[in-house]
Amino acid sequence: DDLEPGQQWDFLLRWFRAASKFEKERGFTIHDVTSPDDKARELYAYLYPEKYDKSEEKSNEETEKKKKGLQQIAGIPLLLKLMALLYKLRDFKPDSRIALYRVVIVYLLHGRDNARQISYGIDPEQSTTVLGLLAYTMQKKTCLDLSEGEMKKIMESRLQSLNTTVGLDTFFGFMVKRSGILKSNGSAFRFWHKTFQEYLASREMVRCSKTDAFIRSIVQHYDDRKWEWDETLRFYFAQIDADIFDSFMNELFNQEITTDVLQRKLQLMKTLIRESRECSTGALCRKLKDSQLSLDVQWYILDCLETINKPAALEAVRDFHERAKQVHEPDNKLKQRVLDKADGLISQLERTAGIRRDLPPKEEKEKTKHDRQPEQLPRIISNTSEGDAQYILIPKGSYLESKTKEQKDVEKDLYFAKYPVTNKRYRSFIAALPNSSELRDKLSEIAHFNRWDTEFAKYLKNGQNDLPALFRSTYDEDRKFGGDDQPVVGVSWYAAQAYSLWLSQLEGKPDYSYRLPNEVEWEWAAGGRQGEAVQEVRKYPWPNDKEEPNSKLLNYDSNVGATTPVGSYPEGATPEGLYDMAGNVWEWTDSWEDEKTRSGRVLRGGGWGGAAGYCRSAFRYSYLPDYRNSYVGFRLVFVP
Numbered sequence: 282d283d284l285e286p287g288q289q290w291d292f293l294l295r296w297f298r299a300a301s302k303f304e305k306e307r308g309f310t311i312h313d314v315t316s317p318d319d320k321a322r323e324l325y326a327y328l329y330p331e332k333y334d335k336s337e338e339k340s341n342e343e344t345e346k347k348k349k350g351l352q353q354i355a356g357i358p359l360l361l362k363l364m365a366l367l368y369k370l371r372d373f374k375p376d377s378r379i380a381l382y383r384v385v386i387v388y389l390l391h392g393r394d395n396a397r398q399i400s401y402g403i404d405p406e407q408s409t410t411v412l413g414l415l416a417y418t419m420q421k422k423t424c425l426d427l428s429e430g431e432m433k434k435i436m437e438s439r440l441q442s443l444n445t446t447v448g449l450d451t452f453f454g455f456m457v458k459r460s461g462i463l464k465s466n467g468s469a470f471r472f473w474h475k476t477f478q479e480y481l482a483s484r485e486m487v488r489c490s491k492t493d494a495f496i497r498s499i500v501q502h503y504d505d506r507k508w509e510w511d512e513t514l515r516f517y518f519a520q521i522d523a524d525i526f527d528s529f530m531n532e533l534f535n536q537e538i539t540t541d542v543l544q545r546k547l548q549l550m551k552t553l554i555r556e557s558r559e560c561s562t563g564a565l566c567r568k569l570k571d572s573q574l575s576l577d578v579q580w581y582i583l584d585c586l587e588t589i590n591k592p593a594a595l596e597a598v599r600d601f602h603e604r605a606k607q608v609h610e611p612d613n614k615l616k617q618r619v620l621d622k623a624d625g626l627i628s629q630l631e632r633t634a635g636i637r638r639d640l641p642p643k644e645e646k647e648k649t650k651h652d653r654q655p656e657q658l659p660r661i662i663s664n665t666s667e668g669d670a671q672y673i674l675i676p677k678g679s680y681l682e683s684k685t686k687e688q689k690d691v692e693k694d695l696y697f698a699k700y701p702v703t704n705k706r707y708r709s710f711i712a713a714l715p716n717s718s719e720l721r722d723k724l725s726e727i728a729h730f731n732r733w734d735t736e737f738a739k740y741l742k743n744g745q746n747d748l749p750a751l752f753r754s755t756y757d758e759d760r761k762f763g764g765d766d767q768p769v770v771g772v773s774w775y776a777a778q779a780y781s782l783w784l785s786q787l788e789g790k791p792d793y794s795y796r797l798p799n800e801v802e803w804e805w806a807a808g809g810r811q812g813e814a815v816q817e818v819r820k821y822p823w824p825n826d827k828e829e830p831n832s833k834l835l836n837y838d839s840n841v842g843a844t845t846p847v848g849s850y851p852e853g854a855t856p857e858g859l860y861d862m863a864g865n866v867w868e869w870t871d872s873w874e875d876e877k878t879r880s881g882r883v884l885r886g887g888g889w890g891g892a893a894g895y896c897r898s899a900f901r902y903s904y905l906p907d908y909r910n911s912y913v914g915f916r917l918v919f920v921p
């Protein structure tokens with residue numbers, strides 16, 4: 282099992298202490314006088330700087346992404362042990378997961394023996410090439426074990442092409458008995474850790490990525506149902522150049538690609554782009570011009586360009602937006618989703634390029650802010666403080682509560698966040714907390730006057746000296762739930778409220794301009810107006826002509842096994858364009874489960890593990906406001 286951060290610290294402390302004791306007992310000459318506890322602390326602080334240096338300047342986004350990848354693999358005991366060993370021997374601190382594996386493999390092949398002045402005459406690069414072919418062959422065979430004869434046959438085919446005098450038996454014996462890269466497993470042999478096989482296979486893939494035909498074969502692994510290729514592809518993308526990246530995208534977005542595949546692998550695609558050594562927008566921009574590709578496929582192309590976030594794509598997206606307006610598409614909701622996606626991307630790329638859209642004169646701005654009529658409110662607004670997060674206008678209205686048939690009224694036009702709050706946006710909040718004295722003062726005031734409830738004062742007192750620790754997601758470093766575009770989970774109702782206050786202050790707006798919706802507002806946004814007469818809302822958030830819940834419409838019933846990136850289910854969006862209102866995460870609301878007892882805060886929407894019935898627009902659940910788990914997140918509304 283993977284080690285949690287606290288367990289990683291205990292592991293490092295024990296390892297460095299044991300290594301120091303071993304050196305002393307053997308009488309080794311010790312050149313580094315740093316205590317084992319300090320060595321453990323130095324490495325742990327490198328992996329988790331936010332736990333030590335609260336005043337440290339925030340590193341750039343690229344560094345943050347690489348560090349997050351290291352934190353994920355630090356949970357693997359073997360890899361953490363090798364990190365500790367390399368830090369002790371060489372003061373080596375990897376800047377990315379690919380750098381760690383590169384150095385680890387070289388060290389296992391030759392580092393230890395070179396230190397002891399032992400030579401087997403085996404070149405490190407040649408060894409990696411042979412092992413790469415072996416690993417890639419095993420990946421294609423969908424196996425972790427091969428017999429000695431099968432392994433030797435693969436090794437021999439590559440050794441014969443190399444200028445080496447090392448014999449096959451010598452090479453195989455070294456890999457099994459000395460290197461620690463291969464090991465016996467009963468009557469067969471395997472790589473010591475599955476990630477060694479995946480990393481070395483990626484080396485072979487990069488080596489062979491010289492033709493479109495080979496890259497086409499790699500694309501076939503993208504949605505391979507027989508074998509797990511995701512980690513291998515992550516290693517591969519971390520090594521390829523812009524030309525190979527372009528070729529991969531060109532082959533992926535061909536006319537046979539289905540939205541089922543693109544939807545299922547959306548999180549993987551975002552990860553591959555973020556971890557790629559070099560990204561290019563060329564092939565993706567050309568695909569936007571391909572009239573043979575459907576609009577729903579082009580939505581995913583726009584999503585890739587959104588993740589890459591390079592202004593080089595701006596003109597192509599603008600051109601696509603204009604062309605898409607003229608496209609005849611029977612599904613008007615699909616067309617609107619794609620246009621909204623393109624419009625949001627244009628705003629994002631303009632912001633990245635430092636381009637500001639023309640603003641109205643001051644007096645006109647004041648008029649639009651105070652005097653315009655509700656029908657003049659724009660359908661979509663963007664919040665630059667949240668990375669151009671989009672908010673969708675949900676006009677006021679009334680509906681009948683499903684059980685009591687009582688009329689419920691939403692008395693104000695509201696802007697609902699298009700998506701639940703993501704890990705990336707929530708981390709910005711956590712990073713800002715050490716310097717947010719205004720928020721700290723506001724929270725103290727709320728606690729003092731019991732404005733939220735009578736328990737918040739105790740909750741805040743227990744964590745007031747470290748607000749980041751108090752409000753940080755309990756799944757922030759979890760590989761299943763911690764992706765940038767996944768909805769934040771493991772946050773209490775209090776944390777969601779604090780986020781909304783912080784955002785209102787950041788925007789210079791009155792308190793609760795951004796806030797949690799109450800459950801009447803939430804149900805109205807999810808189920809929507811059914812016609813002119815006041816009636817019950819839709820059973821599920823998507824249009825009535827869609828099917829019952831299924832894996833194309835939402836993430837539910839543990840069909841994925843974790844949260845998915847927000848917006849992964851465009852077909853399950855509401856007619857207004859709100860995503861993930863069913864499934865993925867339960868969402869905190871501002872309502873009490875019972876106003877008299879005030880026993881819990883209402884949750885809506887159903888989570889990734891719940892049955893279909895939990896995802897109905899009218900279904901309600903509740904938890905105590907300090908509760909946190911992997912099913913619960915939140916989204917905000919903006920009050921214009």
